[in-house]
Amino acid sequence: MSYDLTVERLIDGTPEEVFDAFIDREAMKEWYAIQADWEANVQTHDATVGGRTTIVFGGAEKYREDVTYSVIDRPHRIVYREDMRRVSDEGGFLTEVTVTFVPQGDKTLLTLVQSGFHDAARRDAHQQGWPQFIDRFEQVVAKRRAAHGHP
Secondary structure, three states, X not given: OOEEEEEEEEEEOOHHHHHHHHHOHHHHHHHOOOOOOOEEEEEEOOOOOOOEEEEEEEOOOEEEEEEEEEEEEOOOEEEEEEEEEEOOOOOOEEEEEEEEEEEEOOEEEXXXXXXEEOOXXXXXXXXXXXXXXXXXXXXXXXXXXXXXXXX
């Protein structure tokens, strides 16, 4: 049995702006640093089909996320396999993440579905984390829009 989670957020911006911020190396450095004492290091970045991105992020405890992209359909959808682990742990776990970007007037509905959790506890731990990442992501999109003269 697989446990899945879904997160939705209506974000100010076009699908192109929101999509680009989701896979942009510099934007990732910002939105992965969800707490004041966290930092994010994008060690490798290849946001193409078959490409791989590796991010180490966190505060005192660091996490490593290895992403391998299977779909990059700008500005509609991104699909990737995620291997996530604490840096101090030997083994991680694999999930698949599908992110869609649907226009809603002058906003974009971002829907993230992460599937493949082996138990509800691990899924629930991620369900607590994703809203913080999406909050920070939304701030990064707003900052990028303001830098380009959008209100």
